[in-house]
Amino acid sequence: MKKRWYDYIWVFSLTYLILGFFNILFAWLGLLCFFIPLIISVSRGTKGYCNRYCGRGQLFALLGGRFGLSRRRDIPGWMKSKGFRYGFLAFFLVMFFLMLWNTCLVFAGARDLKQVVTLLWTLKLPWHWAYHGTLFHPGVAQFAFGFYSVMLTSTVLGLITMLLFKPRSWCVYCPMGTMTQLICKAKNRET
Amino acid sequence: MEPRIRIRRSAFVDAASCVACGCCVKVCPLGAISVFRGVAANVDPKKCVGCGKCARECPASVIVIQEAQA
Numbered sequence: 001m002k003k004r005w006y007d008y009i010w011v012f013s014l015t016y017l018i019l020g021f022f023n024i025l026f027a028w029l030g031l032l033c034f035f036i037p038l039i040i041s042v043s044r045g046t047k048g049y050c051n052r053y054c055g056r057g058q059l060f061a062l063l064g065g066r067f068g069l070s071r072r073r074d075i076p077g078w079m080k081s082k083g084f085r086y087g088f089l090a091f092f093l094v095m096f097f098l099m100l101w102n103t104c105l106v107f108a109g110a111r112d113l114k115q116v117v118t119l120l121w122t123l124k125l126p127w128h129w130a131y132h133g134t135l136f137h138p139g140v141a142q143f144a145f146g147f148y149s150v151m152l153t154s155t156v157l158g159l160i161t162m163l164l165f166k167p168r169s170w171c172v173y174c175p176m177g178t179m180t181q182l183i184c185k186a187k188n189r190e191t
Numbered sequence: 192m193e194p195r196i197r198i199r200r201s202a203f204v205d206a207a208s209c210v211a212c213g214c215c216v217k218v219c220p221l222g223a224i225s226v227f228r229g230v231a232a233n234v235d236p237k238k239c240v241g242c243g244k245c246a247r248e249c250p251a252s253v254i255v256i257q258e259a260q261a
Contacts, residue, residue, distance in 0.1 A: 041229060170250075
C-alpha cells in the first residue's frame, strides 16, 4: 500500500522521547498528542487521530510488526473490558490532575522544582541533566517534568504490552483513545 | 435439484468490544473495512474476501473470520 505523509509521524514521536533526555522543556510539545485527538473527535466526531496520525501507535506497529518485537498473542479479556479501559482512563486523569496540582504549587512558590521524572507513577528517576535553567518560571519546567513522566510512563506500558501481546495493544487501553471514543459515542447519540 | 449455495468467508467485528483504533483499516488490501464515526470498525461484506489480515492485526482481537452466505 502506498505510504502517505502521515505514515511517518512515528519519527516525531521517537524524536520527542529522545529530546526529553536532552532538554526537558521539549516535553511541552507532547500537549499536541492531547489536544489534537480531542479537537478532531469534538469537531468531526471521528477517531481520525488514532486512525491516521498517532505517531506512538505507528512506532509500536513498526517495532512490534516490522522489527518483530512482539509475541503477537491475544490481549487478555480483562484488559479489553470496559471496566478496565474506563478505570484506567479515570486513574490516568487523576494522576494527570495531581501532576497539574504539583505544577500549580511550584508556580505559587509553595514547593520547589523537582528535577525528577516519575516512571510508572512510583519510580523517581533523577533527570537534572535535561534541565539547564530557563528564562521562564520554574513552574514551566515542573510541568515539563510532570508531562514527560506521563508520556514516558505510557510509552513504557505500551512497549511492555507490545512485547507481550500484539504490537498496538496500547491502543486497546490508551486513555486518549478511550476518551475520544466516548466523545464520538456521545456525539453520535446527539445526531 | 437443490440450489447451489456459494460459501464465502468474511470478517465480522464485535462492535461492542471494538476500540476503533483503525489498525484493521490500514492493513485491509481491499479497503473493505472502515471505522464508522469513531465508534467501531465496520466491514463492507460486498468487498471483504475474508483474507484475515484485519483479524491478525486487531490489537483487541475482536475480529473473526467466518463463513458468510453470498
